[in-house]
Amino acid sequence: MNQPVVRLHSLRSVQLGVPDVTACSDFYSEVWGLSVVEKDTDDTWLRGSGPDHHVLQLSRSERNALGRISFAVRTPAEVDEAARRLVAQGVPLLREPGPLDDAGAGYGLVLVDPEGRRIELSCDVHSVTPRSRDLPVPIGVTHVVLNTVDIDRAVAFYTQVLGMRVSDWSEHQMAFLRCNTDHHSIAFNQAAWTSVNHVAYEMVSMDHFMRGIGSLKHHGITPLWGPGRHGPGNNTFSYFADPAGLVCEYTSDVAQVVEDQWLCRVWRRVPELSDLWGTAGPPSTDVRTHMAGVEDLGALADEVVAS
Structure with missing residues (x-):
């Protein structure tokens, strides 16, 4: 049996594709309790009260879809080693290891699971100052x-x-x-x-x-x-x-x-x-x-x- 390619540290964020980014962004920021950290024409990045730069990315899409799921790993060396092992096991990579051009920056790769889900392994992503935990908002x-x-x-x-x-x-x-x-x-x-x-x-x-x-x-x-x-x-x-x-x-x-x-x-x-x-x-x-x-x-x- 093959050894796992990496040790995942935590679930970092989720990207969701939606037809109306503005309506969903307003819901998650004004009602759900997240806060917008960055936005452009087709994407909005939202944070919780914790230190992660963003926990949700909303991206324009013709229909509801999963963009990607991002897991945190500890070092660039772990990302590079994961890539080597993924290739050896025949797991397709959508993004080779390297600097990420996402709003949170960092270093990572994107693999594809057997059902087509995009899974990001990343480290050194920007962090933000944690917010007060007095308010009833998500971490x-x-x-x-x-x-x-x-x-x-x-x-x-x-x-x-x-x-x-x-x-x-x-x-x-x-x-x-x-x-x-x-x-x-x-x-x-x-x-x-x-x-x-x-x-x-x-x-x-x-x-x-x-x-x-x-x-x-x-x-x-x-x-x-x-x-x-x-x-x-x-x-x-x-x-x-x-x-x-x-x-x-x-x-x-x-x-x-x-x-x-x-x-x-x-x-x-x-x-x-x-x-x-x-x-x-x-x-x-x-x-x-x-x-x-x-x-x-x-x-x-x-x-x-x-x-």
């Missing part, structure tokens, strides 16, 4: 759930190639993968097509989580599902839809994993385990439709067009 992105047509292949790639570890399963429907002590940074959901299921934003505490929900209510926005507390991960949840229809989540209190002590388990998919509090009930048809998204071939779409 940053804590996890992304991805719909997959082959959950076993997806899990194999992210564990064997990118070195992530499986924390838990929800039957054979969902897999929760970690790259640090957080229970999951990526989760895969078996689905009919490849797409973004939702993006989750970490709140400082349960109090901030509830105050954030209250702030959204003040803006006339109610949850698609929640508030509640999941079984896998033990995190609080409340899901909303942004102007593009993409699902965004407030969450807090995610389980912390102690390596060599954590026991991976298979959870049953029943309402009392999807919401331990019993406050949210099972997900509705509406929230499931939003989470299904639209089929997104990612980088593979370019090959389809070219052929």
